Amino acid sequence: MAPTLVRLALRRALRETRYVRPVTFGRASGLVRDVYRQLERDFGMLAPPVALHSPSPPVLAASWLMLRESLAAAGETSRADREVVASLVSQANSCPYCVEVHGMALGSLGYASTASAVAAGDAVPDPRSGALSAGGRAELTAVAFTFHYLNRVVSVFLGASPLPPSVPDSARSKAKAVLRRFLKPVSGVSPGLALDFVPPSADSVAWAAGNPVVEDAFSRASSAFAALTISPVVRDVVLRELSTWDGSPPGLSRAWVDSVEDPAARLALVVAKAAYQVDDALVAAAGLGDRELVELVGWSSFVAAQRCVVLETRAAR
Template identity: 45%
Template sequence: MGSLFARVARRASAAHIRHVARVAPGSETGLVAEVYQQMEADFGMVAPPIGLHAPAPAALAASWLMLRESLLAGGVVDRSVKEAVAAAVSVANRCPYCVEVHGAAMAGLSSGADADAIVAGRFDAVADPRVRELAHWAWASGRPEAGGRPVPFPAEQAPEVIGVVVTFHYLNRMVSLFLTESPLPPVPAPALGMVRRGARFVMGTLARRRPTPGTSLELLPDAPLPPDLCWAAGRPPVAAAFARAAAAVEHGAHGAVTAEVRGLVLGALARRVGVEPGLGAPAWLAEAVATVPANDRPAARLGLLTAFAPYRVTGELVDQVRGDLDEAGLIRLTSWASLAAARAIGARLWPVESAPPAGRHI
């Protein structure tokens, strides 16, 4: 699959993006062009969950670094296992787009039956005991009771496994806001099975690539690893990717996230994490934003919904926020809220005082 496939895929995938302008194929410049070129070289196409960030180039690079170094790059955890983790997190977050994509990638690499079970949320039906345990754990990773529980993998695998979990808690939120519900073309129901088989072949082929770890790091400046990302410390390319991504997203939030909105979202995340069906209901949301100035409330609503119930975000709310922010600001606000939620989840999965040892393949 060469450049022709990448060009065709870029045009097709741009149609999945909503609420922000699509970057016309061939019109990319600067950092956006660099990220797109590397993504096509390492992944075979511009993935829409990454491409949606293009109005804010640093957020685009940040999302690519996290995805590439945790999921795509060669490491100590098999790619099919990481795809299972990605799909299970996406099931928990009600992100059908990511469930479809990463279920297809897993099926293209390994057992289609196990992939079907994970996509359906039937984790007990997964035949591989290791994958079954990891899928259960990944699905529950955003729930309050996940904090402090033993993890079902050796410490040296934590940077990649938790990295995938954090990346998909981040991407699921952004995808729910900015992409269509399904990556598949609209076809009659009898043809859906054939389309899915084709998707599994394509995604399985793309997922067999093993990019060299660390080559994405040059896209963003060096940054120290924050304490809440200590789970990444045992694998330097993963640690550097998340440190740089976190710094870029935090820097981008300046001007897009007011101190009041930041305090509200971080305060809520200190009390709870994860996507919760009850959160985001009108009564809860109205009470939650009542403490911030009136002109900050649309952004506060969007920040809270992004963190806790992204599937409840409406086009009307996005339009209200865009009255104050341009498209770049909209991406910066939502990427900050998404990463804040994902980081809070990751921090609960691995104690801050622990740092995984350097990994070896198992």
């Protein structure tokens, strides 16, 4: 875990969150408090991409469950394997915040860049690799799923960098060097300890077969997101559009969503297909409170991540 002063500074980084007001560490109670404590212990810090979900405790718990059991917990694949997958997915989703964070995490593991980690042959970036066991494939697919999810959430609620805008350009390289030291992965994180934060589920997760902890974690997360109060209009629009989506970005223009009349559905669809296009006007038009906005963005990001994994699994056959 990071030293106390650094840990406190990282907690304050939640102030940079857009559109919603996350629960601070000092005011956290119940499920939020329990997740925050485990997050700091097992991830080394109160990571803003997770903590920003705190206006909705069930979504906070589900998002942490996915991240912990895919990226942080010990398993068949190495942390370098997983960081490479996280970085490559984040690059594909145009999420500079996550690219920077996981590039720094790879740096803390001794790699100059994602490309150097791949070139070294120590990391396997493709979850479809025939060299992996079923359990190993499930682990890396879980990382890809998690970052298809988190990239969308981060694009909406956080800036382009984990460093605050107040850090001047002249000091950014030194600040990154300091932060990199505290992004070194925590070792010895036991699998399965976040499961109890989310109720059990009978939902099937076919791609996770062969890894009981990952399968259980993503089954619980799937059920948690499905149970959110999302309007039928939003569900119908997003699920209908995703059912025929091939995963390609829709382009720079947002004309492709202009025909959607409901403002919440329009926001949800942009989050699903091109979260980097979300702006102040789109969020304001939806007129949602903090919890409702976190749940809308979370649900839309989750179903989009499901679609991405389905497409990637089909491509592997």
